[in-house]
Amino acid sequence: MTTAGYPTREGPDARGSAAPEAEVLGTDRPTGRTRSTNPSQPASAGPRGPRFTLNYFDPPADLQRHILALFHFEWNERDIVDRHPGALGQLFVTPHGSGSITFGERRDIVDASPVVYPGFRLAAPFRIQGPWHAFGVSLSPLGWAALAGCPAHRFLDRFTRASELIGPDIDQLAASLVRQYRSGELSGEGACEALIRFMRPRLKTVPQPHEQLIEQTLGWLGSSLNPELDRLFDQLAFSRRQAERLITQYFGLPPAALARKMRAVRAAELLAHPELSDEGAAEIAEAFHDQPHMIREIRRYCGYTPSQMRKADEPLFQTMLRMQNLEKPGSFRVIGR
Numbered sequence: 001m002t003t004a005g006y007p008t009r010e011g012p013d014a015r016g017s018a019a020p021e022a023e024v025l026g027t028d029r030p031t032g033r034t035r036s037t038n039p040s041q042p043a044s045a046g047p048r049g050p051r052f053t054l055n056y057f058d059p060p061a062d063l064q065r066h067i068l069a070l071f072h073f074e075w076n077e078r079d080i081v082d083r084h085p086g087a088l089g090q091l092f093v094t095p096h097g098s099g100s101i102t103f104g105e106r107r108d109i110v111d112a113s114p115v116v117y118p119g120f121r122l123a124a125p126f127r128i129q130g131p132w133h134a135f136g137v138s139l140s141p142l143g144w145a146a147l148a149g150c151p152a153h154r155f156l157d158r159f160t161r162a163s164e165l166i167g168p169d170i171d172q173l174a175a176s177l178v179r180q181y182r183s184g185e186l187s188g189e190g191a192c193e194a195l196i197r198f199m200r201p202r203l204k205t206v207p208q209p210h211e212q213l214i215e216q217t218l219g220w221l222g223s224s225l226n227p228e229l230d231r232l233f234d235q236l237a238f239s240r241r242q243a244e245r246l247i248t249q250y251f252g253l254p255p256a257a258l259a260r261k262m263r264a265v266r267a268a269e270l271l272a273h274p275e276l277s278d279e280g281a282a283e284i285a286e287a288f289h290d291q292p293h294m295i296r297e298i299r300r301y302c303g304y305t306p307s308q309m310r311k312a313d314e315p316l317f318q319t320m321l322r323m324q325n326l327e328k329p330g331s332f333r334v335i336g337r
Contacts, residue, residue: 051075051315057189059137060196066143066203070196072188075316076131082316083303086120087265089144089152091162091195092136095178099128103157114162114174118144118152118252121261123303123317133181135191137199141250142214146203152252166202173198209237214250217258225263225287229255263287264301267294271306272318 052075059067068088075097084101091114098111101124110128118139137143144152148165155165162170177194180186186194206214213236220232232255236243248254253261267284270276288294295305302309302317309318 051077054316054319055188057192063143063196063200063203066140066146067196067199068138068140068143070137070189070192071135072192073134074131074188075128075133078130080128080130080132081125082314083123083125084120085123085265085302085317085320086117087262089116089118089139089141090136091116091139091147091199092134093174093177093191093195094132094134095181095191097128097130097132097134099126099132101126101159106158108159110159112174112178114170115159116148116155116162116165117159118148118155120157121253122157122301124157125303133188135177135181135188135195137192137195140214141218142206142211143203145206145210145214145250147199149204151249153248156252170198210246210250213238213243213246217247217251217255221259221262225266225283227259229259260297261301264297268298268302268306268309271298272309 052073055072057070057072058064059070071092080097080099093114094110094112098109100107100109102108103120103122103124110126116139118141139147141152148155150165162174173194177186177191181188181191216235217232220227220235233240233243238246244254247258251258267287270280270284284294285291288297299305299308
């Protein structure tokens with residue numbers, strides 16, 4: 001799946017849209033065949049051409065519960081200012097570009113060192129001196145737990161050096177991949193495949209009852225924009241207190257806060273689609289007390305109101321919202337399309 005990012009007011013819908021023919025691009029290499037659940041409107045490059053490209057590849061079948069997607073990203077401008085929605089965890093390497101990302105009062109450096117994180121509470125602004133290239137994997141909550149072996153809530157809203165959690169071998173691998181990528185010996189997809197080969201034997205076992213809790217929580221989150229807490233606790237094989245602790249451990253937030261965040265992010269993602277149906281718009285409206293409540297929540301978690309998002313010159317943020325892989329776990333119901 002290949003996405004081209006466009007400057008604000010360039011391209012047909014001015015939102016960094018993706019060409020549908022790219023979104024169904026397949027590969028017979030070991031990563032598997034890409035698939036698209038959220039096709040976008042056709043787009044042309046416009047007079048300046050796309051500002052970036054973002055390629056997604058499906059992981060091997062045996063790792064699809066751990067890894068939602070592999071990705072390769074290129075943005076060949078000198079000064080890049082945007083924001084990251086951070087709804088999903090990642091392990092990634094930056095072979096070109098350097099800068100910083102801001103989480104409230106915390107500022108983390110972006111450079112060639114491999115980085116891992118389980119997600120952000122709020123969208124995070126960043127500034128990169130380009131050209132900026134990155135490759136990596138998007139992690140499910142199970143993937144974070146199996147790879148990092150640490151509670152997600154302790155590592156929210158920060159870029160953690162991967163070697164701190166995975167061990168020094170990841171630094172040696174990343175240095176080799178960066179050298180090969182910079183020399184042209186290795187493609188972005190090839191680098192992703194190397195990360196998969198590195199990760200597979202290092203994934204730790206998560207207790208089966210905890211795996212089931214993760215799956216049930218994903219199913220609950222994906223069942224509605226505003227899922228009922230009692231419905232979640234009724235189906236879990238843990239007391240309410242134990243369930244809240246475990247969900248915080250694996251997802252980074254307790255259930256109520258997690259549902260609130262995902263409601264806002266999914267609503268923003270849905271509103272970014274020009275093909276949103278009337279039924280989808282009605283479901284979004286029903287998920288909030290009223291329109292001002294919806295606007296406040298989206299602004300809280302995404303940094304913009306819906307109308308501001310359509311005007312903001314942050315094409316990567318808008319494109320990532322539209323391609324968050326929120327339906328990839330298999331439990332998230334498709335809404336409004």
